[in-house]
Amino acid sequence: MQKNPFRAATYLLNAHRLDQLPADAGAxxxxxxxxxxxxSSALNTICDQQGLARTSKTPGRTQQIVxxxxxxxxxxxxxxxxGYAKVPEKLRTHWRGVLDMYLRTRESLRGVVxxxxxxxxxxxxxxxxxxxxxxxxxxxxxxxxxxDKLSRGEGARTLLAVKKELATIAPGASAQxxxxxxxxxxxxxxxxxxxxxxxx
Numbered sequence: 001m002q003k004n005p006f007r008a009a010t011y012l013l014n015a016h017r018l019d020q021l022p023a024d025a026g027a028x029x030x031x032x033x034x035x036x037x038x039x040s041s042a043l044n045t046i047c048d049q050q051g052l053a054r055t056s057k058t059p060g061r062t063q064q065i066v067x068x069x070x071x072x073x074x075x076x077x078x079x080x081x082x083g084y085a086k087v088p089e090k091l092r093t094h095w096r097g098v099l100d101m102y103l104r105t106r107e108s109l110r111g112v113v114x115x116x117x118x119x120x121x122x123x124x125x126x127x128x129x130x131x132x133x134x135x136x137x138x139x140x141x142x143x144x145x146x147x148d149k150l151s152r153g154e155g156a157r158t159l160l161a162v163k164k165e166l167a168t169i170a171p172g173a174s175a176q177x178x179x180x181x182x183x184x185x186x187x188x189x190x191x192x193x194x195x196x197x198x199x200x
Contacts (some may be wrong), residue, residue: 006047006189006195008075008145014064018102021065026073027197028108033115034128035081041180042054042115043068046190053078063091065102074197075108104136109182110196111139115190118144118155118177121162127169141192142166142175148182 010179015021033039040053052068066078079102080095112133116126121144133140140163147155155177162175175194178185 004048005070005074005198006076006190007049008070009049009052009068011052012067012069014066017053018065018098018106019111020068022069022075024106025109026075026077026108027199028077029107029111029113029197030079031097031113031115032079033081034117034123034125037117038076038089038180039115040082042113042143042145042178043076044185045180045186046193047076048182054117058163061132063095064097068097068147070197076080077109100132103132103138109138110142110199113141113143113193114173115143115145116146116159118150121158122165122169130170130173132168134172139196140170140173141189142173143189144175145178145179145180147177147184148179150177165187168193 012022013020029038031043043053043101044050047068053066063080065080067077068078070076079099082132087150095163114126114133116122116128118189130140130142132138144158144162150158159175159177166173176185176188176192178189
């Protein structure tokens with residue numbers, strides 16, 4: 001396997017419904033997070049590509065499921081962002097249903113990467129996703145992004161507090177600090193995700 005297998009990721013399609021996704025075979029990892037958590041930046045950094053996932057100064061641009069194949073049987077999935085996005089209630093309701101069905105039924109899903117701003121971790125959406133991952137037996141990795149904005153002590157305290165809470169909400173979930181800017185935690189994240197994705 002090449003040093004960073006995620007570098008081979010390419011854009012395939014945007015899906016509004018589950019039946020538009022590639023066949024439910026092989027293995028995939030889904031990225032989820034609030035609109036302002038730095039999800040696109042984290043995806044680009046892990047894949048060592050600048051413009052793979054679209055970053056925007058307007059949070060909430062990802063309003064469809066975006067598929068990034070690595071090869072014929074391995075994929076990364078970018079789920080719609082939540083938070084600041086000015087999304088009509090009808091569309092919100094649609095996505096709640098789609099995400100619920102995706103997380104519950106997608107057999108090729110090997111785990112969920114939950115991206116959250118290290119300065120504001122475990123918001124309502126994060127807790128909901130973690131509880132759902134635990135209930136459906138999905139692995140979850142919490143990427144605490146923008147860790148470069150915390151001092152070393154603050155980062156350590158934040159990570160400890162998040163891990164303590166995970167033990168209650170989603171005992172199987174893990175957490176780590178991550179920064180797209182200074183690239184701290186990138187190798188650890190890649191290693192974890194490669195273990196999930198290429199275990200077959």
